[in-house]
Amino acid sequence: MASIWKLGMGNKSLLGWKTTKSLLIDGGEREKEINFIKKKENDTLQTIFKIPKLPLSFLLPQLDLVVSSIADSHWIRFTSKSKISTWPCSSTNPGRFRSMPMEPGSGTLTSRNPSQFFLNLSRNLLLAYQSFGVVYGDLSTSPLYVYRSVFVGNLPDHQTPDVIFGAFSLIFWTLSLIPLLKYVFIVLSADDNGEGGTIALYSLLCRHAKFSLLPNQQAADEELSSYKYGPSRPPSPSPLKRFLEKHKKLRTSLLIVVLLGAAMVIGDGVITPAISVMSAVSGLQVQGVGVELTHGAVLLLACVILIGLFALQHSGTQRVAVVFAPIVILWLISIFAIGLYNIIHWNPKIVYALSPHYIITFFRKTGGAGWLSLGGVLLSITGTEAMFADLGHFTAFSIRLAFAVVVYPCLVIQYMGQAAYLSKNVTSIPESFYKSIPEPVFWPVFVIATLASIVGSQAIISATFSIVKQCHALGCFPRVKIVHTSKHMFGQIYIPEINWILMVLTLLIAVGFQDTTLVGNAYGLACMTVMFITTFLMALVIAFVWQKNVLFATLFLVVFWIIEGIYLSAAILKVPQGGWVSLLLAFVFMIVMYVWHYGTRKKYNNDLHNKVSLKWLLGLGPSLGIVRVPGIGLIYSELATGVPSIFSHFVTNLPAFHNVLVFVCVKHVPVPFVLPEERFLIGRICPRPYRMYRCIVRYGYKDIQRDDGNFENQLIQSIAEFIQMEAVEPQFSSSENTSFDGRMAVISTRSNATLLVSDQLDSTSSIQSSKSSMLQRLRSDYDDENPQVRRRQVRFQLPPSGPAMDAAVRDELLQLIQAKEAGVAYIMGHSYVKARRSSSYLKKLVIDIGYSFLRKNCRGPAVALHIPHISLIEVGMIYYV
Secondary structure (H helix, E strand, C coil): CCCCCCCCCCCCEECCEEEEEECCCCCHHHCCCCEEEEEEECCEEEEEEECCCCCCCCHHHHHCEEEEEECCCCEEEEEECCCCCCCCECCCCCCCECCCCECCCCCCECCCCHHHHHHHHHHHHHHHHHHHHHCCHHHHCHHHCHHHHHHCCCCCCCCCHHHHHHHHHHHHHHHHHHHHHHHHHCHHHCCECCECCHHHHHHHHHHHCCCCCCCCCCHHHHHCCCCCCCCCCCCCCCHHHHHHHHCHHHHHHHHHHHHHHHHHHHHHHHHHHHHHHHHHHHHHHCCCCCCCCCHHHHHHHHHHHHHHHHHCHHHCCHHHHCCHHHHHHHHHHHHHHHHHHHHHHHCHHHHHHHCCHHHHHHHHHHCHHHHHHHHHHHHHHCCCHHHHHCHHHCCHHHHHHHHHHHHHHHHHHHHHHHHHHHHHCHHHHHHHHHHCCCHHHHHHHHHHHHHHHHHHHHHHHHHHHHHHHHHHHCCCCCCCCCEECCCCCCCCEECHHHHHHHHHHHHHHHHHHCCHHHHHHHHHHHHHHHHHHHHHHHHHHHHHCCCCCHHHHHHHHHHHHHHHHHHHHHHHCCHHHCCHHHHHHHHHHHHHHHHHHHHHHHHHHHHHHCCECHHHHHHHCCCCCCEEEEEEEEEECCCCCCECHHHHHHHHHCCEEEEEEEEEEEEECCCCCCCHHHCEEEEECCCHHHCEEEEEEEECCCCCCCCCCCHHHHHHHHHHHHHHHHHHCHHHHCCCCCCCCCCEEEECHHHCCCCEEEECCCCCHHHCCCCCHHHHHHHHHHHHHCHHHCCCCEEEECCCCCCCCCHHHHHHHHHHHHHHHHCEEEEEEEEEEECCCCCCHHHHHHHHHHHHHHHHHCCCHHHHCCCCHHHEEEEEEEEEC
16 A cells, blocks of 8 residues: 655645646656646555656656556556655746755755666756757857957057956956856755746745735635745744835835846847847958958848847747757857967966956056946856746756856856957957957858857847746736747747837847947846846845845845946946946836836725625625526636625626626736646635635746636536535535635646536537527637637536535536536626826826826737637726726
């Protein structure tokens, strides 16, 4: 008999079920996600795996399982012969491990099984290889323009060997202190269930302190598997945390800081393609290589490449991503070999510049001009933030391995080699990289450099799409169209509106500046601002999430703020020479995000303070004072508790309403992913005769809302399971409790056995009696015009035999089934938000002009929620906030 044990981290028990996260069982192109569901049946622990088209030869020897039954083509049931040692991985995102194998509940590494150790090592090696094409494309192409940005325009009178040695020493120690020490050894440990980036840090803080400004948190959200972080421990009574939670202005300031970081990342998506492609094709202007194009011709070629890059975004990166990693690896090998050749051939004494003594010599000889040149030095670490932002696709160990073993040595040798060449060829500084290439290999390296710059640009464009999607999930960005470019690779999305905006802005920068030095000034300011913000948020994570002594957080903050503050001050001094572009882009995007969040929060608070009284509903009686007709009405609202004011508008103005009412709230919670088993939160609003339910659909900030056409069926199954559970669970069936709102239960549609589901071949024959011929014809025409959103037609039935069911429960389930067959209507409020007459002029400007403009020009809520237009009912509502 198999025993029950706890796998992974943060597992929750629900109605006898044990759930875990995902496990990667195969590599390469066959990586698939596996969802574990544990169920105790007859004292035997069975594990159900969902394995789409995956060979089992690799899985069975590792997990020591026996196939006990095959449910269908997608679900296979195994029975464990012995206790399985496994390790957690990120939920709903295949392709990475969360950590090394851990003893359940101990949090300590276990490597006693050599086969597991080598298996985990091979996985990390594979992920490290894949990370080159996604993470390091931008960072690895920095040698194209760093030395030019350091000297041109900053140090025209100090281009001597000693100054060049000092510049390399600055670059070396910058690479060592910020990417290596700060990110590799510290920041990569602050992941949010495997996710990284500014939004992930803010999400962690919101879960461990009351920093969120939108009051839609519920106690049930804390029971999510991915909600808890690290080992369970009681929260520390930090006076600093209580102080921040108490003052709303400080929490608002924290949100503004996070939005500034996100806006700077979006600005990177504009600047990075411009500087990378322009720097790569600038090699065609180098004299003596056989082709010497004019500046205008090179600029035109760069624009053509940029247009092609953005035009191909709609097809996704899956088809070309397989060559990204080999391109970057080939690029790193090339610059390593060229750097090593230049060191040996031109000036081996450059190795002495590893000493920080040369930094002192550098500033002694250059003075204030040397301070300005730091704006060029910081370009050597642009792209570092990608190591943390793209953590969700890999593991911290794989990213550390790739950087420490390959990227860091290659970059150091390349910068050292360029410095050795320039120390003997000072006049070649404007084209330092291409001039340092030996002539026989110039053209192969030029081609590789161009391809590598495209890879780096592609990575930041994809990251921009991701950050926009995450900001929208936090209520900080208007609704946009999100296209999934891959059916197999999770997280590959394309946002048309953002893509074309980025393209136009990138072309304007390329054509407007025509100089990589000016573009580099803007680029450096954006990247250093993001790093500065990450340091601040990381200090809060150390204090509030890791619960370390405030002195440790202060030490981290002070040390790295001093280092980054020096570079940031130099970048700020370059604002008149191109740096203003980053500030302008960040200001525009941040204003858009904050205005949207402010309007959304005001609208939510208005709904919250104008909820319908439950006493009023109970006084109307089960009929609500109107005629209840067959059918289900799904009333969409942003409220997670209470009945929205729009419902009273319906009841007082409509003569009839549906027999079954479900108040649906689609809510994003501050976690990266929500397991499908935990997505639906079902409850009852009024007593049973009212047939009024609440459904909260929860998504994480990296979850994708897919239109699979099965939402209605999942909702009906979840409500039926809740009705059945309510009859047997004492805490739900108590009739003495007079509160009929707020008692919610997590319902897994995968576990549903209350209703029998069968596919309905003829979707019209079953509803002839409940729908008019006109409505049936409209539905048929709509399905013919929209085959991609055709809903799955199913029929629900009560099981003919089984355990005795209470008569009231059976009657309620039958009414639910009959209402589903009669039809489902989606009811939403078409809202207009206006500022009150007594509001300030600034508030009227933000709400009446800014927020209204964004609402009118973004995607409608019905489209964003994939609601079929043929079943939609919209009622106008005016909100005065």
